[in-house]
Amino acid sequence: MARFHDLTVTAMRKTIRDAVEVTLAPASGDFTFQPGQYLTFRRDFDGTEIRRSYSICAGLNDPTLKVGIKRVQGGAFSTWANTELQVGDTVQAMEPMGQFHIPLDASSQHHYLGFAGGSGITPVLSILRSVLAYEPQSRFTLIYANRAVSTIMFREEIEDLKNKYMGRLTVVHILEGDGQDTKLFSGQLTARKCADLFSDWVDVTTVDQALICGPEPMMLTIVDSLKTHGMDASQIKFELFASGQPGQLAQSHSNIAKTRDTERVALRVLLDGETHTLEMSRDQSLLQAALGSDIDAPYACTAGVCSTCKCKVLEGRVEMATNHALEDDEVALGYVLSCQSYVISDRVMIDYDQ
Ligand SMILES: Cc1cc2nc3c(=O)[nH]c(=O)nc-3n(C[C@H](O)[C@H](O)[C@H](O)COP(=O)(O)OP(=O)(O)OC[C@H]3O[C@@H](n4cnc5c(N)ncnc54)[C@H](O)[C@@H]3O)c2cc1C
Incomplete structure (x- = not known):
């Protein structure tokens, strides 16, 4: 394929x-x-x-x-x-991928709250455009943080959408540099700023789904703040573009690798309907092992941020060193990021096709 x-x-x-x-x-x-x-x-x-x-x-x-x-x-x-x-x-x-999406339903009457920082507007804008077009009874509040007016991507498009869907789209621009008339809309999106926004502008109790994409520290602050204001983790979705920190489920693969890296383990890889059998060492990630055997496994960031290399573990056990992309329910179902997964058991079988 x-x-x-x-x-x-x-x-x-x-x-x-x-x-x-x-x-x-x-x-x-x-x-x-x-x-x-x-x-x-x-x-x-x-x-x-x-x-x-x-x-x-x-x-x-x-x-x-x-x-x-x-x-x-x-x-x-x-x-x-x-x-x-x-x-x-x-x-x-590659064909479109990723888990940062929501089900659209023409009969929904939802209130969505989107947060975007800088280029993080791209997926939020796609969702916003689709919600306004396909859920006529839903509304969207966008809080968009940028350094200055000149760095606001898609500013005119967002204005046009506000005019087209009058009353259903509310936009709050937070600008770090340019002085705005209202102090609330200037500076960084800190926990304090979120608290002020949630008390004066957005009633979080009316929000059904929050969608966040931006720099990692900003995203973590917003998630914490939303939870403090009563939102459940299941109502919050986020997309990360890059990360300098280890993600959730950080594990000890380096220790495992140090003590047992001479051992070879058996790996079976299901991809495009074919089964490949190979041997790998424990200090390699599943993705490195597959690519090293000329298997055309999918990947992109190799840092646990995107989910391009996602696969399902069908047999054996692996540990993920970093995971910024998969949600808890996916991990519970056995999905892992192969670029971040190291083998613990003596044999492992993974499936890229599910
Ligand atoms: C799921 C997902 C969706 C994304 N969507 C978007 C999007 O819609 N729009 C968007 O703009 N971005 C998006 N990104 C980010 C994008 O994929 C890239 O990470 C980004 O564009 C930077 O890539 P680059 O090749 O230009 O930079 P890179 O070459 O990867 O460099 C990144 C940084 O590292 C520094 N650097 C590079 N090499 C070295 C070195 N040897 N030593 C020290 N520093 C170095 C560079 O100076 C730069 O600051 C997304 C990322 C993900 C994971």
Whole structure:
């Protein structure tokens, strides 16, 4: 099965100086997506393949597939996309993936609360657009944090949506730098700021579902604050773009590897309907072992942040070193991130197809 597909760039648009919206036309593959999902691109940079994920910013009702890429200082892929990528170019991406989505139901009367920081707006915007179009009785409150007005991605689109869906979309811009008339809307999104917002602007008790995407410290602050204000963890979904910290379920794989790294274990990998049998050492992750045996296992960030390398453990036991992507119920069902999983038992069987 072809994991990557060619897509033609049909339009490019700067949303701010350092971010570009890329419209894509797939030549093959199934690019039907759930709002909030991402595409993983691959590109060769001087002989080294790098893979990067970018969330779809289009809504379900949009006729085209779009991603928004913000340039990261010194970043390989985002700089290339912002400076060299052009209309007519072909890029390669995997079909949409990711768990940051919600079921849409035309009869729902929900209140969604979205938080986005910087480029974290992309998946939230996709969900917001889709909710407004497909759930006519639902409403959405967006709290969007940026450094300054000039760094607000999709500012005009959000204004247009506010006008189009009058009364159903409320937007609060929090700006770190630019002085705003209201003090509440200036500065960083701290726990204090959240508490003030929740007492003056958003009644958290009316919120059915919170959706958060932004820098990790901001996200953790918001999650804590929402819980303090009465929300249940099951009502809060978040997407992380990068992490400098070990995630939940941090485990001791390095100790296991140190003491037993000479032992070989048997690994069976189910992928695209085929079973591959190999041996691996305990100091390798499942993904490293699979790739080392020329198995075309899916992956992108290799840091436990995206869920591209997700697989299910059918036999044996593994430990995840880091997990920022899978939810507790998925882990309970046996799903792991193969880039972060190390073998504990003597034999393991994993399935990438489920
Ligand atoms: C699920 C998911 C969805 C995402 N969606 C989006 C999205 O919609 N929009 C978006 O803009 N981003 C998104 N991202 C982030 C995106 O995937 C990339 O991580 C981001 O664009 C940076 O990639 P890059 O190749 O440009 O930077 P990289 O080359 O990976 O560099 C990242 C940083 O590391 C530094 N660095 C690189 N090499 C070195 C080195 N050798 N030594 C020291 N420092 C170094 C760079 O200076 C830079 O600051 C998403 C990520 C995930 C996981």
